Amino acid sequence: MSLRIVVCVKYVPDATGDRHFAEDLTTDRESVDGLLSELDEYAVEQALQISEDADDAEITVLTVGPDDAKDALRKALSMGADKAVHVEDDDLHGTDVIGTSAVLAKAIEKTGYDLVVCGMASTDGTMGVLPALLAERLGVPQVTLLSEVSVTDGKVNGRRDGDTATEQLEASLPAVVSVTDQSGEARYPSFKGIMAAKKKPVESLDLDDLDIEADEVGLDGAWTKVDDATPRPARTAGTVVKDEGEGGKQLAEFLAERKFV
Amino acid sequence: MAEVLVYVDHVDGAVRKPTLELLTLARRLGDPVAVHLGAGADEAAKTLGEYGAVKVLAADSAEFADYLVVPKVDALQAAYDAVSPAAVLVPSSAEGKEIAARLAVRIGSGIITDAVDLEAGDEGPVATQSVFAAAFTTKSRVSKGTPVITVKPNSTAPEAAPAAGTVEQLSVSFGEKSTGTKIVSRTPRESSGRPELTEAAIVVSGGRGVNGAENFHIIEALADSLGAAVGASRAAVDAGWYPHSNQVGQTGKTVSPQLYVATGISGAIQHRAGMQTSKTIVAINKDAEAPIFDLVDYGVVGDLFDVVPALTEEVKTRKG
Ligand SMILES: Cc1cc2nc3c(=O)[nH]c(=O)nc-3n(C[C@H](O)[C@H](O)[C@H](O)COP(=O)(O)OP(=O)(O)OC[C@H]3O[C@@H](n4cnc5c(N)ncnc54)[C@H](O)[C@@H]3O)c2cc1C
Ligand SMILES: Cc1cc2nc3c(=O)[nH]c(=O)nc-3n(C[C@H](O)[C@H](O)[C@H](O)COP(=O)(O)OP(=O)(O)OC[C@H]3O[C@@H](n4cnc5c(N)ncnc54)[C@H](O)[C@@H]3O)c2cc1C
Numbered sequence: 258m259s260l261r262i263v264v265c266v267k268y269v270p271d272a273t274g275d276r277h278f279a280e281d282l283t284t285d286r287e288s289v290d291g292l293l294s295e296l297d298e299y300a301v302e303q304a305l306q307i308s309e310d311a312d313d314a315e316i317t318v319l320t321v322g323p324d325d326a327k328d329a330l331r332k333a334l335s336m337g338a339d340k341a342v343h344v345e346d347d348d349l350h351g352t353d354v355i356g357t358s359a360v361l362a363k364a365i366e367k368t369g370y371d372l373v374v375c376g377m378a379s380t381d382g383t384m385g386v387l388p389a390l391l392a393e394r395l396g397v398p399q400v401t402l403l404s405e406v407s408v409t410d411g412k413v414n415g416r417r418d419g420d421t422a423t424e425q426l427e428a429s430l431p432a433v434v435s436v437t438d439q440s441g442e443a444r445y446p447s448f449k450g451i452m453a454a455k456k457k458p459v460e461s462l463d464l465d466d467l468d469i470e471a472d473e474v475g476l477d478g479a480w481t482k483v484d485d486a487t488p489r490p491a492r493t494a495g496t497v498v499k500d501e502g503e504g505g506k507q508l509a510e511f512l513a514e515r516k517f518v
Numbered sequence: 519m520a521e522v523l524v525y526v527d528h529v530d531g532a533v534r535k536p537t538l539e540l541l542t543l544a545r546r547l548g549d550p551v552a553v554h555l556g557a558g559a560d561e562a563a564k565t566l567g568e569y570g571a572v573k574v575l576a577a578d579s580a581e582f583a584d585y586l587v588v589p590k591v592d593a594l595q596a597a598y599d600a601v602s603p604a605a606v607l608v609p610s611s612a613e614g615k616e617i618a619a620r621l622a623v624r625i626g627s628g629i630i631t632d633a634v635d636l637e638a639g640d641e642g643p644v645a646t647q648s649v650f651a652a653a654f655t656t657k658s659r660v661s662k663g664t665p666v667i668t669v670k671p672n673s674t675a676p677e678a679a680p681a682a683g684t685v686e687q688l689s690v691s692f693g694e695k696s697t698g699t700k701i702v703s704r705t706p707r708e709s710s711g712r713p714e715l716t717e718a719a720i721v722v723s724g725g726r727g728v729n730g731a732e733n734f735h736i737i738e739a740l741a742d743s744l745g746a747a748v749g750a751s752r753a754a755v756d757a758g759w760y761p762h763s764n765q766v767g768q769t770g771k772t773v774s775p776q777l778y779v780a781t782g783i784s785g786a787i788q789h790r791a792g793m794q795t796s797k798t799i800v801a802i803n804k805d806a807e808a809p810i811f812d813l814v815d816y817g818v819v820g821d822l823f824d825v826v827p828a829l830t831e832e833v834k835t836r837k838g
Binding site (some may be wrong): 355378381384389421426428497499504508 | 615631763788820
């Protein structure tokens with residue numbers, strides 16, 4: 258039987274750009290180019306490796322995001338995923354993580370799955386909780402923050418490097434997995450992959466298709482509210498000296514002034 | 519007064535500092551009730567009481583150690599049901615965030631992660647967050663359900679405020695789903711004897727400029743002279759020069775010490791995301807154009823192999 262893998266990928270504003278909030282205090286997606294969250298490339302890569310090791314597997318990449326988010330899906334398809342699902346609906350603007358997890362869970366159930374693979378965190382919201390939320394909603398094991406992952410005989414195994422210990426984990430499929438940037442470099446799409454991606458199917462779903470009411474999502478439906486967003490004041494320019502043999506001493510002097518020594 | 523649940527992060531009953539910070543913040547919102555899972559509750563209760571816990575709800579069961587995350591969610595939910603708190607606070611560790619998130623869905627609440635400050639507001643607790651690699655500071659609140667908030671280490675100074683800290687047993691029933699992810703083995707991380715990276719008052723980090731694992735002793739010597747923790751950039755970690763558990767940045771640890779010393783680190787956005795909120799920042803880099811210099815209070819343009827040993831010597835002399 259075929260192994261059905263769904264990879265959740267997020268389309269995010271480029272972290273090296275000048276990211277801002279829009280007037281309604283949601284992420285301003287106009288001022289900065291978007292891209293596939295770099296940490297989700299690791300998720301796509303691990304899904305590809307799991308699929309290569311399986312007899313028969315199919316990878317669907319899934320995103321919840323605006324029209325442009327198709328770019329993130331295309332990138333994942335050009336890396337080698339088989340098909341894509343895009344949940345887009347104007348009413349989704351401003352959805353928070355609880356709402357996003359509800360939408361993703363419905364879309365995953367509709368697509369059908371044995372394994373869900375996520376990144377460790379998005380590069381914009383950076384909450385790192387969505388995979389756990391999906392496992393809770395889908396009622397399947399969470400095998401998260403893995404630096405190594407493999408799937409054999411209907412079981413997923415992985416290594417989780419925690420704060421105080423390294424753990425070896427095991428769970429039966431279906432399951433939700435998330436992988437860290439320690440799991441292995443993501444491959445670059447080949448020219449052939451980029452050409453092939455253009456022909457791969459991208460299915461669009463809206464809230465109706467998923468039986469979700471508009472008031473359960475969006476800015477008004479959110480479980481959290483951002484009341485204020487202030488740019489961090491620019492740091493006042495510090496002192497920079499050139500080492501002419503005294504650099505270490507001068508720095509020690511500064512540290513002593515600030516009472517660190 | 520309303521009660522506020524505080525999830526305790528501990529190692530066999532030795533309470534970790536972020537929990538004491540949470541108790542301190544919790545007192546702004548109500549009476550802290552600590553939830554202690556695993557062994558050592560009686561030992562922990564002394565510390566928890568000293569920092570304001572009116573009550574300690576304790577549960578010890580093999581499930582907490584044998585299965586990932588979910589048994590702890592079951593227990594926190596049992597505590598929630600027992601207390602009906604005004605808010606639930608959890609330390610912002612990777613596991614803490616996952617526990618908090620699953621609880622939030624179960625109790626129909628919103629969640630805020632990685633708060634760096636908390637205050638009482640008219641419509642519930644107001645959380646300060648530092649977002650977009652610390653380029654923005656936001657104020658947010660949970661608008662549905664009981665606020666579930668995770669708080670980053672070093673968000674406040676722990677203040678003692680003695681309270682009863684009475685231990686009560688919490689009864690928890692585990693569902694079939696709780697045992698879904700088995701922890702097959704666990705290898706504890708060896709302690710370096712230095713302060714915990716996320717809790718340290720001073721952090722000294724090395725990057726690609728350190729140029730080899732064999733040179734990291736220069737960084738360690740400086741750290742030891744200052745009583746600091748050692749951090750590393752991802753470039754240094756990826757090269758295998760220092761363990762990943764010491765990585766500072768977006769996909770490593772976030773640190774917010776009183777003093778951050780960056781040596782041989784250029785200051786890429788993903789590194790800044792993990793250290794930009796440090797109170798005082800100094801850098802040593804041989805490239806005057808390195809972006810890290812935009813952040814510093816004091817910078818030295820120079821070769822770290824000259825500057826760092828000289829600095830270490832000078833610090834040692836001054837400390838006598
Ligand atoms: C102050 C603040 C303001 C915000 N404002 C906005 C806003 O205006 N608009 C907005 O969209 N978000 C906004 N967010 C973020 C939003 O709440 C979350 O981005 C989103 O709901 C998911 O959380 P996350 O990005 O932190 O995901 P994480 O939990 O960090 O993501 C982990 C993994 O889940 C998967 N995943 C996450 N999101 C998606 C997705 N949409 N589709 C598919 N897979 C996904 C990916 O595999 C990802 O690697 C804001 C966040 C904060 C802190
Ligand atoms: C999704 C994602 C997540 C990431 N997460 C992280 C993260 O968590 N943490 C992180 O650090 N990075 C992270 N990165 C990587 C980040 O983009 C940078 O590549 C990395 O921080 C660079 O490390 P560096 O500053 O040590 O190396 P470089 O950028 O190569 O800088 C080395 C510096 O050392 C200086 N130098 C060299 N020799 C000497 C000498 N003898 N004396 C003094 N100075 C010298 C050079 O002038 C240079 O400025 C992430 C990247 C991505 C895409």
